[in-house]
Amino acid sequence: MSLTNVQKKQYRNIGHTLNPVVTVAGNGLTESVLTEIDRALEDHELIKVRYSITDREARYELIEETSKVLKAQIVQTIGKVALLHRKALEPNPKLSNLLR
DSSP states (O other): OOOOHHHHHHHHHHHTTOOEEEEEOTTOSOHHHHHHHHHHHHHHSEEEEEEOOSOHHHHHHHHHHHHHHHTOEEEEEETTEEEEEOOOSSOOTTTOTTTO
16 A cells, blocks of 8 residues: 555654664665564654665665565655655554654
8 A cells, every 4th residue: 555645744744853773784685684674663663764875776776675575665765764664563652653
């Protein structure tokens, strides 16, 4: 299910105050990085991920691959930071960035 423009605007507004929770370095998407992003998405539903890769096209491909592998939706990308969203199976009101 894709996000509507209203939802994207709302999530961008929430994401404005968030800090990146995971940094993807030059090693790319390792199993441990994917596991950490998956855990963060399950806990928070809306997260920022920093991609420390200088090549713009390679960085965008990694962002796309991350969203496909983890079944997350890209809300916004600005520079080296991507805002990702995935609905949690059992959202925790204390951790979720959407329910606070």
